[in-house]
Amino acid sequence: MAETLNVNLGKRSYPIHFGSDLGNEVRAEIARLAAAGRRAAVVTDRNVLAAGALQMMADDTPVLAVEAGEGTKSLDGLGRVLDFLAAQKLDRGGALFAVGGGVIGDLGGFAAAAWLRGIDFYQVPTTLLAMVDSSVGGKTGINIAAGKNLVGAFHQPRGVFVSTDLLATLPTREFAAGMAEVIKYGLLGDAELLTRLERAPLTVTSTDLLAVIRRCCALKARIVESDELEMSRDGGRALLNLGHTFGHAIEQVAGYGKYLHGEAVGIGLCAAARLSQKLRCIAMTEVARTDAVLAAHGLPVRLMEPLPLADLVAAMSRDKKVRAGLPRFVVLRKIGEAATRAGVPLELAESAFREVGAAGQTLL
Ligand SMILES: NC(=O)c1ccc[n+]([C@@H]2O[C@H](COP(=O)([O-])OP(=O)(O)OC[C@H]3O[C@@H](n4cnc5c(N)ncnc54)[C@H](O)[C@@H]3O)[C@@H](O)[C@H]2O)c1
Ligand SMILES: [Zn+2]
Structure with missing residues (x-):
């Protein structure tokens, strides 16, 4: 039924x-x-x-x-x-x-x-x-x-x-890419969901697969109901972009196709957690939790190869969600709660990017 x-x-x-x-x-x-x-x-x-x-x-x-x-x-x-x-x-x-x-x-x-x-x-x-x-x-x-x-x-x-x-x-790599979005929902709006994912990785045979998917849909539905046309600048659908400003920049600079969208978003979530920590919203333990749950689901938590930092930052400031030169980022207030933050210094985002870089990243 x-x-x-x-x-x-x-x-x-x-x-x-x-x-x-x-x-x-x-x-x-x-x-x-x-x-x-x-x-x-x-x-x-x-x-x-x-x-x-x-x-x-x-x-x-x-x-x-x-x-x-x-x-x-x-x-x-x-x-x-x-x-x-x-x-x-x-x-x-x-x-x-x-x-x-x-x-x-x-x-x-x-x-x-x-x-x-x-x-x-x-x-x-x-x-x-x-x-x-x-x-x-x-x-x-x-x-x-x-x-x-x-x-x-x-x-x-x-x-x-x-x-x-x-x-x-569905190929395993595609399933893992979808998990990046599932983990995103836990981080931005459902601490219990994140704890569930930390307990054991979700797989295609998990008995609660349907329940987890349903929970993600419920979260998305609630957000869409509050902001159907993405008009809200603070919160609303913008919250769904947690990790995406970084992730889109990675996809673009690496060249589309190198990373699956979810893989780039996963690394983007690691960067967003670091940015949130630098803004004193969350502690290092929460950054570590973010990395660990992504890695446990077979997702990369660092760039697969070095990318020019200047290009990543430039791509990020061109992102259509970053309006009028004023970078707005979605940050974590805690596990299970996100908020938009305006006027974030690009240096902080750059430094978050550096920390999720591949070996040799700082040289670029
Ligand atoms: N509209 C939105 O709100 C929204 C949100 C997020 C992403 N997107 C868009 O979604 C797209 C990415 O979606 P995706 O990750 O599902 O990619 P996709 O549709 O390309 O599917 C990924 C791959 O899996 C194959 N595939 C799909 N189902 C399969 C199955 N059951 N068994 C075997 N193979 C299967 C596909 O043929 C494809 O090769 C992007 O274009 C992105 O912009 C839209
Ligand atoms: Zn996405």
């Missing part, structure tokens, strides 16, 4: 369903749409298709499987999905199911936002990252040459189906 959590956004409210095998629930939703004369279509990627995830869909639902990977979250990729929706003659009553990781959720969601000025869409996340993060909250979009996620729309799904059986085929 599926458990459900509601994301309360007025007319845009929707349920997140949780279960270990939600095939029946997904097929029932498609049947319900069909009974109302509405057609469904699926967008996925080739890895997810090869992994067998589409067995949970109704047999006669048309499927587009695009190439896997971040490169597909592009104008080209968007064109392919829109052409598919056109070929299927999906009308305003149609509904698109995005079955895949964050790439497919972002791309499919944006295509659904744009097709006929907006049709319904459903998220069926197949990566841990997508289950705890990208499938909830309504941010959709693609990348262009000028940068990642620069083009997009807020378009909330009609429903999210978190079916943990789909994680069985």
Whole structure:
């Protein structure tokens, strides 16, 4: 039986369903749409298709499987999905199911936002990252040459189906990358969750996997409900960027693809903990806890190779979340509580970066 959590956004409210095998629930939703004369279509990627995830869909639902990977979250990729929706003659009553990781959720969601000025869409996340993060909250979009996620729309799904059986085929490295976001939730809003993760690493076979994912979704839902369109400068959705100002800089300077997003965020969390300590918000013991829990989940806690510090700091000050030259960072007040902090001297952030550097980092 599926458990459900509601994301309360007025007319845009929707349920997140949780279960270990939600095939029946997904097929029932498609049947319900069909009974109302509405057609469904699926967008996925080739890895997810090869992994067998589409067995949970109704047999006669048309499927587009695009190439896997971040490169597909592009104008080209968007064109392919829109052409598919056109070929299927999906009308305003149609509904698109995005079955895949964050790439497919972002791309499919944006295509659904744009097709006929907006049709319904459903998220069926197949990566841990997508289950705890990208499938909830309504941010959709693609990348262009000028940068990642620069083009997009807020378009909330009609429903999210978190079916943990789909994680069985997910590569270990991808699971670990998703854990960085899970650990992020513990650090920013749920001390008990962090303690749970410290007790024993969470794995795909952990009996409480579903409960942990649900907890992350509940935290994200609460934050999204308070700040749907990311308008709040202090708190709100900005808190979800804990570790991300550092992490985005790492991804960018190392060259996209070198680190998985979650891996860069993990190192970013180590840097954010150090920055918080330098600002006298937390103690060194909490910094050590942050490093230890990330390492226990198979994540790097130091840069894999030296990167020029000046480039990292420059990338960080260009981050779209750092407005008007005034660096705003998300810092830890304690384990389980985060806050935004304005006017943080860049030297402090630089010194936090130096401490998570690879061997030889200080030479650069
Ligand atoms: N919208 C948001 O709020 C939000 C939040 C965080 C991240 N994102 C976006 O999410 C994307 C990253 O998502 P991701 O980490 O899920 O990456 P992804 O979608 O690229 O998936 C990672 C890899 O795993 C494969 N895969 C997915 N599910 C699988 C399964 N069950 N079995 C086997 N292989 C599987 C994919 O084909 C891909 O190769 C980025 O583009 C990022 O910008 C969006
Ligand atoms: Zn992230």
